[in-house]
Amino acid sequence: KAGVTQTPRYLIKTRGQQVTLSCSPISGHRSVSWYQQTPGQGLQFLFEYFSETQRNKGNFPGRFSGRQFSNSRSEMNVSTLELGDSALYLCASSPGTAYNEKLFFGSGTQLSVL
Amino acid sequence: KQEVTQIPAALSVPEGENLVLNCSFTDSAIYNLQWFRQDPGKGLTSLLLIQSSQREQTSGRLNASLDKSSGRSTLYIAASQPGDSATYLCAVITGGFQKLVFGTGTRLLVSP
Numbered sequence A: 001k002a003g004v005t006q007t008p009r010y011l012i013k014t015r016g017q018q019v020t021l022s023c024s025p026i027s028g029h030r031s032v033s034w035y036q037q038t039p040g041q042g043l044q045f046l047f048e049y050f051s052e053t054q055r056n057k058g059n060f061p062g063r064f065s066g067r068q069f070s071n072s073r074s075e076m077n078v079s080t081l082e083l084g085d086s087a088l089y090l091c092a093s094s095p096g097t098a099y100n101e102k103l104f105f106g107s108g109t110q111l112s113v114l
Numbered sequence B: 001k002q003e004v005t006q007i008p009a010a011l012s013v014p015e016g017e018n019l020v021l022n023c024s025f026t027d028s029a030i031y032n033l034q035w036f037r038q039d040p041g042k043g044l045t046s047l048l049l050i051q052s053s054q055r056e057q058t059s060g061r062l063n064a065s066l067d068k069s070s071g072r073s074t075l076y077i078a079a080s081q082p083g084d085s086a087t088y089l090c091a092v093i094t095g096g097f098q099k100l101v102f103g104t105g106t107r108l109l110v111s112p
Helices: none
Strands: A005-007 A012-015 A017-026 A031-038 A042-050 A052-057 A064-068 A074-078 A087-096 A108-112 B002-009 B010-014 B019-025 B032-038 B044-053 B057-058 B062-067 B074-077 B086-093 B101-102 B106-111
Touching: A005 A087, A012 A017, A017 A087, A017 A108, A031 A074, A042 B101, A074 A087, B002 B086, B010 B019, B019 B032, B019 B086, B019 B106, B032 B062, B032 B074, B044 B057, B044 B062, B044 B074, B044 B101, B074 B086
Parallel strands: A012 A108, B010 B106
Antiparallel strands: A005 A017, A017 A074, A031 A042, A031 A087, A042 A052, A064 A074, A087 A108, B002 B019, B019 B074, B032 B044, B032 B086, B057 B062, B062 B074, B086 B101, B086 B106
């Protein structure tokens, strides 16, 4: 069974631009969540989607948004990039029907904002 | 607001040692606690998941315990190997599917 796939692996953008990251979950998983990892703040929850609906949201500004498609693939968009958005963005998937599920993470997208 | 901390922040041991990593959380109303490992520049690999009603979980050389009332969990690694070198993270869910609150991590180095 294929794991969680994130593309692209690396991305370099400049301030003010926008960026879209993609995540393909494990087949059959309907829940996809996104996390931001930085050296200063550690891992922080961005949002979670289940069956195309945002089910949970973290404390990030509105510049961070996402969506999920009918095949459970998810995209995350960051508009008007700031230097502080430089981070490793990780997505995770699970069946999404119970709290006691292991999460499976992708390898992440390393975003650098110059 | 749930806060999760891990001690120590870094640990260096020779191969073969048994070791304990600690995780503490401020709000005991959790659904579960998970331990992950992260290799440099990579994603997270789930090691163990302990449900709120459980006291411990075991997988191979790993054993994790949970004491909800005191807000603590420990990860015990037996007979450590160089391949165990990684950052270990604990995380809890207090509300919302997949809404994990992560600890600060313990960076482990096992030398041959």
